[in-house]
Amino acid sequence: MKLKISAIAAVAFLAIAMTPAVTAQAATNPALQAEVKALNASGKSYTYWIGLIFSDVANQTASDNIKKWAAAKGIKVDPVMVNQNNLTANITAALTAGTMPDALDIGSGLMLQLGSKNLVNVQSVYDELGQKYGGWNKAALNFNAETYAGKGLGVPFGINGNLINRRLDILAAAKQKRTSPVTWEESLNMAIATKQPGAWGFATGNVGDAESVFGAQLKGYGGRIANDAGTKCTLDTQATRDFLALTMKAYKAGAYASDSVTSDGAWDNNKYLGGKTVFIANPGSVYTTLINGSATWEKNPTLARNTGFSALPGGPVLRVAPSDAWLRAIPKSSKYPELGKDLIRQLAKIGQAKAYYAAAIYGPVLKQYNSFSFWRVSVDPARAGLFDLATNGTSSTFPDTNNAAYAEFGSGFNLSQMVQRYLYGGKSANETIAQAQSTCQAIYDKYNK
Numbered sequence: 001m002k003l004k005i006s007a008i009a010a011v012a013f014l015a016i017a018m019t020p021a022v023t024a025q026a027a028t029n030p031a032l033q034a035e036v037k038a039l040n041a042s043g044k045s046y047t048y049w050i051g052l053i054f055s056d057v058a059n060q061t062a063s064d065n066i067k068k069w070a071a072a073k074g075i076k077v078d079p080v081m082v083n084q085n086n087l088t089a090n091i092t093a094a095l096t097a098g099t100m101p102d103a104l105d106i107g108s109g110l111m112l113q114l115g116s117k118n119l120v121n122v123q124s125v126y127d128e129l130g131q132k133y134g135g136w137n138k139a140a141l142n143f144n145a146e147t148y149a150g151k152g153l154g155v156p157f158g159i160n161g162n163l164i165n166r167r168l169d170i171l172a173a174a175k176q177k178r179t180s181p182v183t184w185e186e187s188l189n190m191a192i193a194t195k196q197p198g199a200w201g202f203a204t205g206n207v208g209d210a211e212s213v214f215g216a217q218l219k220g221y222g223g224r225i226a227n228d229a230g231t232k233c234t235l236d237t238q239a240t241r242d243f244l245a246l247t248m249k250a251y252k253a254g255a256y257a258s259d260s261v262t263s264d265g266a267w268d269n270n271k272y273l274g275g276k277t278v279f280i281a282n283p284g285s286v287y288t289t290l291i292n293g294s295a296t297w298e299k300n301p302t303l304a305r306n307t308g309f310s311a312l313p314g315g316p317v318l319r320v321a322p323s324d325a326w327l328r329a330i331p332k333s334s335k336y337p338e339l340g341k342d343l344i345r346q347l348a349k350i351g352q353a354k355a356y357y358a359a360a361i362y363g364p365v366l367k368q369y370n371s372f373s374f375w376r377v378s379v380d381p382a383r384a385g386l387f388d389l390a391t392n393g394t395s396s397t398f399p400d401t402n403n404a405a406y407a408e409f410g411s412g413f414n415l416s417q418m419v420q421r422y423l424y425g426g427k428s429a430n431e432t433i434a435q436a437q438s439t440c441q442a443i444y445d446k447y448n449k
Contacts, residue, residue: 032338036073039336045076046339051105051326052081054269054285056294057359065356069346073339085207085265088411100331103340105157108143108324108396109407112150120330120337122344123152129348134367139323142395149403154327155344158362159390161323162212162281162312163382169306170194170278180310184217184246187279187313191255194278198257200250201268201277204420205261206413209268213281214415216322218243219399220315225409225440230401231448233440235418236433239317244422244429251423261424273297281312285361287382292359309381323393326362363390405444414439
């Protein structure tokens with residue numbers, strides 16, 4: 001992938017020149033000033049939940065940016081780090097207890113499930129930021145489609161999606177090619193050839209990493225979760241059986257690590273950083289850690305040089321490049337929605353965004369962010385891959401319809417559980433598919449009465 005930075009910069013310049021000035025909300029919004037007074041009178045802090053990612057620097061940058069905003073507003077703030085993998089459970093508990101934050105980072109699936117019943121419509125902020133910063137990149141526009149059930153419920157701030165990270169040195173020693181695998185089966189055969197246990201370092205447990213990789217593999221083999229209308233589950237097909245056969249081949253060959261089923265969200269990252277696997281799917285946090293180090297891992301430029309990056313492989317039917325996003329949203333339970341909107345505007349500013357992207361594992365959402373030098377292949381190959389996803393990637397659910405039923409099926413790790421029953425639970429392909437089909441259809445029926 002070649003990035004024409006000079007051309008991007010020129011486009012960004014034109015966008016700035018042609019974009020009308022946006023009103024300074026903080027200075028002219030009486031409702032915002034009233035919320036500042038009310039919050040200070042309450043003696044409480046404004047609460048924001050930050051989606052904790054595998055980058056200590058990015059997490060601290062997000063917290064610092066929020067604290068600077070609060071200081072400028074003259075209010076107290078409490079930025080709380082919440083592990084992204086635990087966010088659904090935390091939200092469920094907070095809804096029950098009535099302790100939702102005033103605003104938060106949120107994944108698209110959870111946002112769909114919460115819906116307009118629980119989230120403030122922030123479409124005006126989305127429109128405003130697009131106008132101010134030269135428009136939205138392709139992947140961020142997916143969240144503004146008229147057919148998207150979550151339209152207006154959140155403002156994207158980071159495009160994410162997995163790239164394949166592979167050990168070039170180990171593959172070369174096993175006389176395997178160093179170029180990217182085109183199919184999932186090819187990547188599996190390359191992993192097996194290294195004779196390293198757990199070389200296909202994909203999670204198989206109830207974590208988002210497993211669900212997303214299994215989803216890409218299923219679709220690569222021609223499988224679908226549901227029909228085009230997004231009303232009927234369609235898991236019980238030969239394509240799903242072909243996908244399960246791929247996972248069984250990996251299992252029998254020892255390509256999955258023995259602890260892959262009990263993994264957490266950072267498991268595959270640590271496997272790769274520790275030199276204990278050959279392939280992982282990762283959005284860029286591992287490469288960032290190799291280059292910058294972290295509280296747990298020292299810098300490892302040698303491993304960085306021996307790491308190859310490529311788009312996810314495909315199957316015999318389809319190759320997808322799923323892109324998703326994390327968004328900023330405001331719960332309806334917050335007494336301070338105007339403060340939430342103001343904070344979203346503040347965090348979208350060029351300087352704030354650049355500092356965060358420089359350490360985080362996301363691709364850019366707005367076109368004026370595209371000129372940052374770290375999107376270049378020569379500067380940072382992992383971020384260059386994320387830039388490609390942000391500007392060219394398919395939606396995370398393609399070719400399925402992105403609706404609340406799809407989100408609930410995925411957030412319940414139902415695809416992963418289907419595989420687990422087959423690999424570890426002694427169920428036949430027919431049995432585990434039938435159970436998944438039944439569970440899936442029950443979910444879709446809830447939304448299509």
